[in-house]
Amino acid sequence: xxxxxxxxxxxxxxxxxxxxxxxxxxxxxxxxxxxxxxxxxxxxxxxxxxxxxxxxxxxxxxxxxxxxxxxxxxxxxxxxxxxxxxxxxxxxxxxxxxxxxxxxxxxxxxxxxxxxxxxxxxxxxxxxxxx
Numbered sequence: 001x002x003x004x005x006x007x008x009x010x011x012x013x014x015x016x017x018x019x020x021x022x023x024x025x026x027x028x029x030x031x032x033x034x035x036x037x038x039x040x041x042x043x044x045x046x047x048x049x050x051x052x053x054x055x056x057x058x059x060x061x062x063x064x065x066x067x068x069x070x071x072x073x074x075x076x077x078x079x080x081x082x083x084x085x086x087x088x089x090x091x092x093x094x095x096x097x098x099x100x101x102x103x104x105x106x107x108x109x110x111x112x113x114x115x116x117x118x119x120x121x122x123x124x125x126x127x128x129x130x131x
Contacts, residue, residue: 002025002026002122002123003024003025003026003027003028003098003120003122004022004023004024004034004096004097004098004120004121004122005022005023005025005122005123006020006021006022006094006095006096006122006123006124006125007020007021007023007125008020008021008125009094009125009126009127010126010127010128011128011129011130012086012127012128012129012130013129013130013131014086014087014088014129014130014131015085015086016086016129017082017083017084017085017086018083018086018127019080019081019082019083020036020080020081020083020094020096020125020127021078021079021080022034022036022078022079022080022081022096022122023076023077023078024077024078024079024098025077027120028098028120029098029119029120030100031098031099031100031118031119031120032052032053032099032100032101032103033050033051033052033053033057033098033099033100033101033112034050034051034053034072034079034096034097034098034099035047035048035049035050035051035096035097035099035112035113035117035118036048036049036050036070036079036081036094036095036096036097037094037095037096037097037113037115037118038090038092038093038094038095038127039092039093039095040089040091040092040093041092043092045095045115046061046063046092046113047061047112047113047114047115048060048061048063048064048068048113049061049064049068049070049081049113050070050101050112050113051070051071051072051079052101052103053072053074055071055072055074057101057103057108057112058070058071059109059112059113061113064083064090067083067084067085067086068081068082068083068084069081069082069084070082079096081094081096083127086127086129087129088129088130088131089129090127090129091127091128091129092126092127093124093125093126093127094124094125094126094127095121095122095123095124096121096122097115097118097119097120097121097122098118098119098120098121099117099118099119099120100117100119101117
C-alpha cells in the first residue's frame with residue numbers, strides 16, 4: 001500500500017488553475033503534517049506549502065503565497081493544493097510528503113518546508129504551465 005498518492009496534475013495555460021490532491025493511507029511513520037514540494041527540471045526540490053494534521057498551521061513559500069491554497073479533508077484523508085494564477089515558472093513535478101514539524105516551537109515555520117523534516121513521499125504529479 002502506497003502511503004501517499006498525488007493526482008490532479010496536467011497542462012494549463014498561464015493564468016489558469018489546477019487542484020492537486022494527496023491521498024494518504026497506510027503508515028505515515030509518526031508524521032503530523034503534509035507538505036507539497038516541487039522540482040523543476042534542472043533545479044533543486046522546493047517546499048512550497050504545508051499544513052498540520054489539525055489544519056491550524058498552513059504555511060507557504062513566498063513564491064506561491066497569495067496564489068496557492070493548501071487545505072485538508074481529514075474525513076477523506078486527503079490534502080489539496082489549489083493553484084491559481086499559474087505561471088510558466090510553476091512548471092514542475094509536484095510531490096506531497098508526510099513529516100514532523102514541532103508546532104509547539106515558536107520557530108516552527110523554519111521547519112515547515114524543509115525537505116529533511118519529511119520522511120514519506122509520494123510518486124509525484126506533473127504540472128505544466130504554458131505561456
